[in-house]
Amino acid sequence: ILNVEQSPQSLHVQEGDSTNFTCSFPSSNFYALHWYRWETAKSPEALFVMTLNGDEKKKGRISATLNTKEGYSYLYIKGSQPEDSATYLCAFIVDRGSTLGRLYFGRGTQLTVWP
Amino acid sequence: DTEVTQTPKHLVMGMTNKKSLKCEQHMGHRAMYWYKQKAKKPPELMFVYSYEKLSINESVPSRFSPECPNSSLLNLHLHALQPEDSALYLCASSQLGLRTDTQYFGPGTRLTVL
Numbered sequence: 701i702l703n704v705e706q707s708p709q710s711l712h713v714q715e716g717d718s719t720n721f722t723c724s725f726p727s728s729n730f731y732a733l734h735w736y737r738w739e740t741a742k743s744p745e746a747l748f749v750m751t752l753n754g755d756e757k758k759k760g761r762i763s764a765t766l767n768t769k770e771g772y773s774y775l776y777i778k779g780s781q782p783e784d785s786a787t788y789l790c791a792f793i794v795d796r797g798s799t800l801g802r803l804y805f806g807r808g809t810q811l812t813v814w815p
Numbered sequence: 816d817t818e819v820t821q822t823p824k825h826l827v828m829g830m831t832n833k834k835s836l837k838c839e840q841h842m843g844h845r846a847m848y849w850y851k852q853k854a855k856k857p858p859e860l861m862f863v864y865s866y867e868k869l870s871i872n873e874s875v876p877s878r879f880s881p882e883c884p885n886s887s888l889l890n891l892h893l894h895a896l897q898p899e900d901s902a903l904y905l906c907a908s909s910q911l912g913l914r915t916d917t918q919y920f921g922p923g924t925r926l927t928v929l
Contacts, residue, residue, distance in 0.1 A: 704857070732915050743819065744905070744920040751915060789857070793914045798863075800846065800870055800912045805857035 702726055704792045706806035713780050714814050720776045721809040723790030727771035731795035734803060735764055735775055739786045747775075747788075780813040787811070821906050821921035829929050830896060836924045838889040838906030844919070846912025847889040849881060850905040852923075858905055864889060865912045896928045 705724040713719050725733065735747040748757040753768040761778045777784055787810045791803035819840045828834050838847065846865050850858040863871035864883040872881075878900075880892040889906055903923045909916035 734918070736920075741922070743922045746917040746919065749915050749917060798871060799914065800863050800865060801848075801909055801914045801916055801918060802860055802863070802871060803850075803858075803918065805859075807855070807857050 702792060702794060702804040704790060704804050704806040706788075706790060706809050708809060709807065710810040710812070712812045712814065715781060717780050717813075718776065718778045719780055719811065720774050721788065721811075723773045723775070723806055725771050725773075725790075725792040725804075725806075726794075727769060729795045730768045730771070730792075732793040733766060733773050734791040734793070735773070736789040736791065737762075737786045738789060738808070744789065775809075777811070780811070782813045782815050785811055785813050819906055819908055819919050819921035821904075821924050823924060824922070825925045825927075827927045827929065828893065828896065830898070832896075833892070833894045835893065836891040836904055836906075836926075838891075838908075838921055839887055840908040840919070841887055842908065842910075842919065843886075844908035844910050845886060846909045846916070847883060848907040848909075848918065849889070849891055850907065852903045852905060854902075862891075863912065870912070893926075896926075898928050901926055901928045 736744040738744040750766040755766040787808040789808040791805045849861040852858040862881045882890040905923045906921045907918040909918045
């Protein structure tokens with residue numbers, strides 16, 4: 701079982717604040733990292749798939765960076781809005797064994813944005 | 816359309832019951848997945864089907880029996896479950912099952928075993 705850690709566990713911010721959280725994963729045997737956004741009672745929604753060290757991805761006000769050598773990824777949200785309230789999950793894919801997409805998830809960071 | 820549908824949304828069953836969970840996608844994806852999420856824990860992979868063949872079974876007990884009748888449909892047959900099997904069961908699909916493919920998730924079936 702691979703250990704994927706996310707911090708903080710929960711975060712409460714005011715509308716307009718920018719925020720960031722961390723996903724830590726084993727730096728050896730890295731293949732890819734996936735980020736998901738999961739609103740209560742909805743389907744997890746894919747945000748990014750990251751593969752290369754130094755990768756930066758952006759989708760609207762959300763961006764992510766990747767450091768495979770030290771085993772972490774940051775997710776940033778600029779100018780948080782109440783509709784950004786969700787749990788943000790990262791999932792690690794290891795470079796060994798099956799070539800199929802076996803995701804190892806972290807527990808997620810639960811973000812609440814207050815108006 | 817990037818929708819994965821799952822039925823039922825909620826299911827309550829006794830330990831002697833037999834029930835099935837259903838998952839459907841019409842994106843032409845050739846890989847489909849079952850995940851299980853217990854309370855306060857991350858989702859954990861159970862099974863992967865690739866081109867309608869079972870490719871990964873993460874040592875799941877035989878009381879869970881997956882089936883992929885065609886490329887759009889994935890079932891999970893449940894029999895003689897235990898209360899500790901109560902969880903959210905998520906289905907996902909991806910284009911080819913590659914490790915960099917985005918996995919598209921359904922909303923899940925909330926299962927309670929009495």
